[in-house]
Amino acid sequence: LENQRIEAVNGVQIPQLGFGVYKLTNKGEFETAIREAIRIGYRHFDTAKIYGNEEALGIEIQKSRIPREQFFITSKVWNTDHGYEATKRAFEQTAKKLKVEYLDMYLIHFASPDYMGTWRAMEELYSQGKIKVIGVANFEIQHLEELLKHAKIPPMINQIETHPEFPQNKLHNYLKEHQILHQAWGPLGQGNKTLLAHPELQIIAHAHQKTVAQVILRWHLERGIIVIPKSSNPKRMKENSQIFDFGLNADEMEKISRLNTGKRYAINPTGYIINP
Ligand code: NAD
Numbered sequence: 001l002e003n004q005r006i007e008a009v010n011g012v013q014i015p016q017l018g019f020g021v022y023k024l025t026n027k028g029e030f031e032t033a034i035r036e037a038i039r040i041g042y043r044h045f046d047t048a049k050i051y052g053n054e055e056a057l058g059i060e061i062q063k064s065r066i067p068r069e070q071f072f073i074t075s076k077v078w079n080t081d082h083g084y085e086a087t088k089r090a091f092e093q094t095a096k097k098l099k100v101e102y103l104d105m106y107l108i109h110f111a112s113p114d115y116m117g118t119w120r121a122m123e124e125l126y127s128q129g130k131i132k133v134i135g136v137a138n139f140e141i142q143h144l145e146e147l148l149k150h151a152k153i154p155p156m157i158n159q160i161e162t163h164p165e166f167p168q169n170k171l172h173n174y175l176k177e178h179q180i181l182h183q184a185w186g187p188l189g190q191g192n193k194t195l196l197a198h199p200e201l202q203i204i205a206h207a208h209q210k211t212v213a214q215v216i217l218r219w220h221l222e223r224g225i226i227v228i229p230k231s232s233n234p235k236r237m238k239e240n241s242q243i244f245d246f247g248l249n250a251d252e253m254e255k256i257s258r259l260n261t262g263k264r265y266a267i268n269p270t271g272y273i274i275n276p
Helices: 029-040 052-065 084-098 116-128 140-151 168-176 199-206 211-220 234-241 251-255
Strands: 005-007 013-015 044-046 071-076 103-108 131-137 157-161 180-187
Touching: 005 084, 005 140, 029 234, 052 071, 071 084, 071 157, 071 168, 084 103, 084 116, 103 157, 116 131, 131 140, 131 180, 140 234, 157 168, 168 180, 199 211, 199 251, 211 234, 211 251
Parallel strands: 044 071, 071 103, 103 131, 131 157, 157 180
Antiparallel strands: 005 013
């Protein structure tokens, strides 16, 4: 698998294409999918405590016999583990489940009101070398402003819902200005059929002999975004990885940006505060 790397503000190289494992929880399905993803060449995996599959992912990584350093593993602090002490405990549990000494990336899953204590724990774990990149997910500008005001170490990445129907233009520019990387979850609009069959995208896909999914993922790459599409279908996993051998021109990028409808699939679109 060809991959490109994007540098975080601290110099850590992040593979721009990763593999999301949300909802891959069924036994059997999960193992097969991860094994296949590793076989295809994926090394960057995105999980979270709440996905309930850290342990299974850890087992597959170990079973692969590929050196730990070749993987890039992300997990996230869940809402019920906010605060300094709880986050430190949550990190230890996550690392243990994944069977790793360090995490490549650790994110605050959602901005709940007391995320400053959480962040202090993340800063400390970062300083101890236990996390290579610290960041957040689902943070809006107001959350980032608050965090930037109090943080010793600014967040290095924000993982947010992003796809052509919801391109996050404003937040994208804000992140760029503040040297915070943009990572897209739901990069394919969570497999939305209308998006994946969009006539405009089909025309662009046809011109490049690519699929609509590949065009969408390429659109993210051109914007400097890190993507973590999810699939349990080996053919699609492979398809989603073949996005480094073509480019989109300004006109095509512009056409895709016109698909913005403001439609989002987020669990809680009203401020992203779950269990405040
Ligand atoms: P996605 O946009 O990656 O869509 C996945 C779905 O798209 C698949 O289930 C499949 O139905 C379809 N699909 C995949 N490849 C395809 C292809 N080549 N052609 C046609 N259809 C295809 O959505 P997602 O899974 O929600 O997001 C990806 C990852 O992001 C997750 O697995 C998870 O790791 C992460 N995530 C994070 C958050 C968060 O709050 N931080 C929320 C949701 C997801």
